[in-house]
Structures are given as structure tokens and as C-alpha cells.
Amino acid sequence: MKLSVIVTGADVQGHLRECLDSVTGQAGGGEQPGTSGAPGTAGPQAELIVVPADEAARDQCEEAARARHGAAAMRVLPVEPSPAAARRAGAAEAGGEWLLFVDGKDLLLPDAVRTLVEHADTAADVLLFDHVRAYWWDPARPSTDTRILAAAGHEPRALAAAPNLLGVTPLPGNRALRAAFFREHLDTGLFDEPDPAGDLVFAYASLLLAGRIGCLDTALLAERRLRRASLPPLTEEQHFALFEEYEEIWALADQAPASVRGVLYDRMTADYLRVIARPGLLPEALAPEFFRRAAEHAVRYRPEGHSSPAGLAGVRQNLLVKGQFTAYRTLQRANRKQRDLNATLRTRKRKLGARVRRHRYEKARSQPVDRELALFSAYWDRGVACNPGAIAAKLAELAPEIHPVWVVSADNVPLLPPGTDHVVPGTPRYLDVLGRAGFLVNNVNFPNLLVKRPEQTYVQTHHGTPLKRMGLDQMDFPAAAKGLNFRALLARVDAWDYSVSANSHSTRMWAHAYPSHYVSLDYGYPRNDVFYRAGARDVRAVREKLGIAPGKRALLYAPTHRDYEAGWTPRLDLAALAESLGEDTVLLVRGHYFYGGAASPLARLRGTGRVIDVSAYDPVEDVCLAADALIADYSSIMFDYANLDRPVVIYADDWEMYSRTRGVYFDLLAEPPGHVARSQAELTEILRTDAWRDPASAKLRAAFRERFCEYDDGAAAERVVRRVFLGERPEALPRIIPVADRTPAPSPEEAGA
DSSP, X not given: OOEEEEEEEOOGGGOHHHHHHHHHTSTTTTOOTTOOOOTTSSOTTEEEEEEESSHHHHHHHHHHIIIIIOGGGXXXXXXXXXXXXXXXXXXXXXXXXEEEEEETTOEEOTTHHHHHHHTTTSSOSEEEEEEEEEOSSOTTEEOSOHHHHHHHOSSOBOGGGOGGXXXXXXOGGGEEEEHHHHHHTGGGSTTSOOTTSXXXXXXXXXXXXXXXXXXXXXXXXXXXXXXXXXXXXXOHHHHTHHHHHHHHHHHHHTTSOHHHHHHHHHHHHHHXXXXXXXXXXXXXXXXXXXXXXXXXXXXXXXXXXXXXXXXXXXXXXXXXXHTOHHHHHHHHHHHHHHHHHHHHHHHHHHHHHHHHHHXXXXXXXXXXXXXXXXXXXOXXXXXXXXXHHHHHHHHHHHOTTSEEEEEOOGGGGGGSOTTOXXXXXXXXXXXXXXXXXXXXXXXXXXOTTXXXXXXXXXXXXXXXXOSBOOGGGGTTXXXXXXXXXXXXXXXXXXXXXXXXXSSXXXXXHHHHHSXXXXXXXXXXXXXXXXXXXXXXXXXXXXXXXXXXXXXXXXXXXXXXXXXTOSXXXXXXXXXXXXXXXXXXXXXXXXXXXXXXXXXXXXHHHHHTTSEEEOTTOSOHHHHHHHOSEEEESSOTHHHHHGGGTOOEEEEOTTHHHHHHHHOBSSOTTTSOSSOEESSHHHHHHHHHSGGGGSXXXXXXXXXXXXXXXXXXXXXXXXHHIIIIISOOOGGGSOOOOOGGGOOOOOXXXXXXX
16 A cells, blocks of 8 residues: 555534545546556555544544445544544554645645655655645635745755755645654654644654655645634634744754754744734734744744845844844834835826726727727737737738737737737737727737727637636636636627637537637638648758758657646656657757756757757747657647647646646547657657557547548638638638648658758
8 A cells, every 4th residue: 555645633614525525536546557446435555544533523524435435435533632643543544655644624636646656656754745725715826835846856855955845834734754754753742742732843843854855846735724714713822832833843953954954943933923923813912922932932043153034034033033022013014004005006006007098998999990900919919929820921911901910018029020010018009909900819818908899800719729628617627727707708708709710629619618609710720721831841941940950850849837736847857758769869849848057967968959949939830840740748739730640649647637637628548649658668668669650640640630620721811811801701711621631741751851
């Protein structure tokens, strides 16, 4: 057994059942290849043990077991009111190599069990991971730990080598402990300190005692933050328990390296000052005594030669060390007054600016609509790109009398093609064009300021075929929605006149995700026209521009963003992959990260041209033309690239986590465009042999193309321009050529590149 999940605590505000569901609902979550878990359990590599805090919680556990999960889904132990005693009791019954203690009010995020089981062989005593904070008004607010965990890297290390790990939120639930390590230190009492002290000691002791610590910057836990008003008021003893906890922690840290004690000291003083400063945490009558005791600790535990943090944090810490409560309160009041003043000034300035912009926009809307003026935008005002860019190019050919103007952010203006007429958001001319343009074209949405006039025509082009859930379909996936205002979204959707679609799958999904009265233009994606219009010379030219030597196999790797990560976790060891594939293969890397710096293992490979960063290269369609094959995960680029009828390999190491957290419209692993690799070893094997382009791969790709390249045939932009801008009847437009009758651009091998 790899993992024992031990849930402890009372049924606080009815959250225990949801917590249990989050564990047992991860069917097969702990499976290893070739195994299968019983439906509704945490899988054969994991178990769930519940230690209720009272009889009500025990009744809830047993009811949950009977109602949904079955008797085998969890083991319910006798009641243990103390969290420390509950942890001890659960660990005594656990059979897993690792222990994860979860409070009954919190919940595990999708696929957390599998992720922890997959890392069970790490050479560490403690495995730290990221979490989200679940408030009643925001169920998935990112933590502040991501940068700390990402900076530490995935290689297990001693705390002395990464002392900033003490800055990770001190929760029992955001770390898994090796069972042998936990039991080894039980007699110290640091893992089961009696109430009211306990959880802070547990969290810090786990790091201070660990020989090596592993890190994941993937969020696996949702820590529920309950409303303060919904909780019983703390007693005086509970308010001062924080000092007892830190005394225990410092007794353990006394012999720690100076770097560790320095970080711990800053964390302690920041905790004390937070309690004093934050409204509602501490009764004002207790504040002077709390400050006095905090000042005692600030003096007693200050490491020799310690330097205070820079800025205001350092000023506050120094006032605490000197015990100057009155001066601290004076500073606090002054800062609060200045913050309030600054906030008021910012609000006034923002409101004034909004009124001025609204007035200018309304004035523009009072002018006649100019049907020979078209406003374009792509990717949140990034520049000339994607479907709007392809439409604008065709518009210049078929209707040159219609003048295009691009909305471009100030930072991106220098990147525009020479001679591009443009406006910067918020400027007077931007408001004028937005109010008067006869045509509005965007692959996202124009701002809420837009009030589309009846005489204006709005074309929503989108920017990909949806695998992940979009629009209203995100409502059940809070990690993906991230507080999206769905009413405001629908108000923006109601402005659309046309919605461009590349296939009937997209047409159906858009109708469900964005329900409104617009007309679907089932014409294909204009940006994909190039895949049928480019010739051998074009393919050779772009490969030469990218620096791909003739005869080399070029593999485009284009990963997508994970909504369950606040940061970015590299999915592949590109240096190892490049070395495995040999000198005849070039990796074109396009994504949200690139291994940088002279010390990177990729530095030498970049210098030899075997790894080329194409993240900033536009248009991406040119990069696709240059590639012999695509390595994709869940990015919509796979649907576009399939038009080229070239091999696609799916690298899906975290499909379960992605699909359950982000939500998907279909099972990519069951209907892929080519072979699927679940690990780097599998991917390497596919690419080192002929499997990447074998008959089985071609058969999968043919079915995928038939389904998702349905309308893309090289004439999409022409159909959009003739229908929308020139007003031609649908039956007069170029007919869509069947997939089997199309001839895509030649491959690099065919082009002699």
C-alpha cells in the first residue's frame, strides 16, 4: 500500500461528507499500470481511514459509507476529540508507506491520490505540495506557495539547502509524510502536541525533522477557509496559544543552521504582527499583552546578526523587537489612513477616467456607422494574428475599400507589421472606432464597454477547437473558471452576430457553452487556410528561417496551461529527450515555459540547434509547416495541425488530473490523433522507433481529421469575407471540399527541406 489518507475532525458546517467524497470519489486514483481499483474507492495503492472527532461525525461517516461508497470504501475508527490523538490513532492503523492527514472540512482536488502515489518512490521524508484556498465566495483561490515550491525544484533536498520552504503555508494537509518517518518521531510529541497548540508545530516539525524534503507545485488540496463570523469566538487561552507553539518549534530549531533560523524568525514575527494588525483576529483589549509577549519572543529568538526584511516589513519587525506598541499602532494608523487615501484617489481617478471614456464612446456612437471601417483584435489585443489576421488579409484582397484598424496594447505596437493602422485601448481614437466601425472582429471578446449598435456586425472567430470546457460549461469546474462572471460573459456573447466554427463538434459545443442568438458560420478556421495553400517553397523558407538544418526531423512540442497549477510545471525533461532522440532530431519548443540560463542542461543543445525556442515566433501556423510531427498534450493546436495530415503524438502524463479539474468534452485518450504516451519513457520509445508514423498512427489520424478538420479546406477566410463583409448568399460561397479530396501542404520531406 502506497498511501494512507487519514481524515480527522468534526463535521464542521456539514463539510465532512464532501471531504470523504473527494477521497473516495477518486476511483482508481492510486492505480499503477496494469491494476484496477474498485469503483468508488481510492484505488488499490491507497486507503482511506477516518477518525471522527465526535459521534455526529462518526454517524456522518457511516451514513456516507452506506449511501454511496460501500463498507469497504473507508475504515472508520473510534472517536478521538483531539486532532493529535486522531492523527496518532489513524497512523497506528495505516498500512501505507505515506501518510496524508486531511482535516474533515477540507477536500482533495481531483487526481491528488494518483499524483501522490506516482511520487511515492521519491527519496524524501516529507512531500510538500501546493493547495488552493476555498472561500464561500471563491472555491479555488491560488495559494501564495507556488513560487516557493517551484523555486525549490522537484529534487528532494535538506531544509538547509532550501530554507524558504518554511515559508510554505503551515498546514498538516499540504504535506505527505513517510510513515516510517512519522512513527520514528512520535515519541518526541511534536506530531501530536495537545490542544490548543498543535497544527503549527506539526507543520514546522515535519520540515525541521526531515532528512530530505520533496516538492510539487501542483495544487492537490483545497483548504476551506470558514467565515470568522460562523465560528465560536476564541478564548483568551486560544488567542495566546500561538506563543506556546512557537516555543515548541524553537526548541526543535535551536541547532538548525542560521539560514533556517533566519527564515523561521521572519515567519514567526510576521505571524505575530498579522494577528495584531488584521481586524477581527484579536480583541483590542488583548492587543497590548499579545504585543508584549510577541516582543519577548522577537528578542529571545532573534538569530545573531539577523538582518530585518527590507521596507515596511522590516520597520514593523524592528518596532516589535523594541517593544514599541504605541509607535507600532501609530504607524499602523498612519499606513491605514494613507492606504485609504490612496484607494480613494485611485477610485476617483478610475471613475473619472471611466466617465470620460464613456462620454467619448457615447459621442462616437451618436455618429453614423461606417460600413467601410472594420475593427480587429486578437488574443486580448496582442496584434495581427489568428483567425482575425487571416480574415483581414483576405479582406484586403476581396474588399480593399473596407479599412481595417487593429486594437493593439501599447507593449505590442512595436511588433506590428509596418504600415498597420492601429489604436491602443482606452485612447480617444480607440473609442471613436469602437463606436463607429461597421464590422467588429475578435477571437476573444471586446470589453464590457462595448454596446453594439444594430448597424454594426460582430464576428466572433474563437481561437481553437474546444477539448477543454468553455463558457457556461466551466461552471462545474471552479479551478478553471477562477471567479468568471458568467452573467457578464453572456452579456458579451449576446453582442455576437456570427460565430465561426471549424467543425460540427465546435458548433455544438459553442451553442451549449455560449447560448445566444448568433449565426454559426460553419466555414472552417481562416487561420488554417495556409495549411492547404502553402507550397514546398514556403515549407523550406520557414525551416530555413527557424534554423532547421536540411534533412533533420523537426518535432514541435506545444504544451498547454494547467488551470490546477498557479505556476508552471515542466512536463518533459527536454534535455534528456533531445539526447535520447539523437542529433538528427530538432525539438521546436512552444509553450508557457522554456528552460533558460547558461546553467541549463539545454544550453549546449540550444547552441547546436537541436532545441529551438519558438514560443515567441508568430504565426504559429508557420511553425506547424516546419514540423515533421507534433508532440501535443491537450492544446487545441492538435486540431489545427491535423489538417497537415502529419503525425501527432499525444503526451498525456496527467490526463486524469487535467480532465477532472479543467473539464473536457470528450476522452482524448479514447479518440486520439495518434499514439498516446503516458510517460516520458513511452514517448521516447514512440519517437525513437517508427511508431510515431506507423499505419496505426495514420489510421487514428484519419479518423481524427474526418471529425475535427471538417470545414477546413483552404477557403475559410474567403467564405467569411464574402458572407459577412460582402453580403453574399450562403449558397453562392465556395463549397467545402471533403477531407478525402483535399491536398495539404507538402511535408518537409516532400518539400526537400
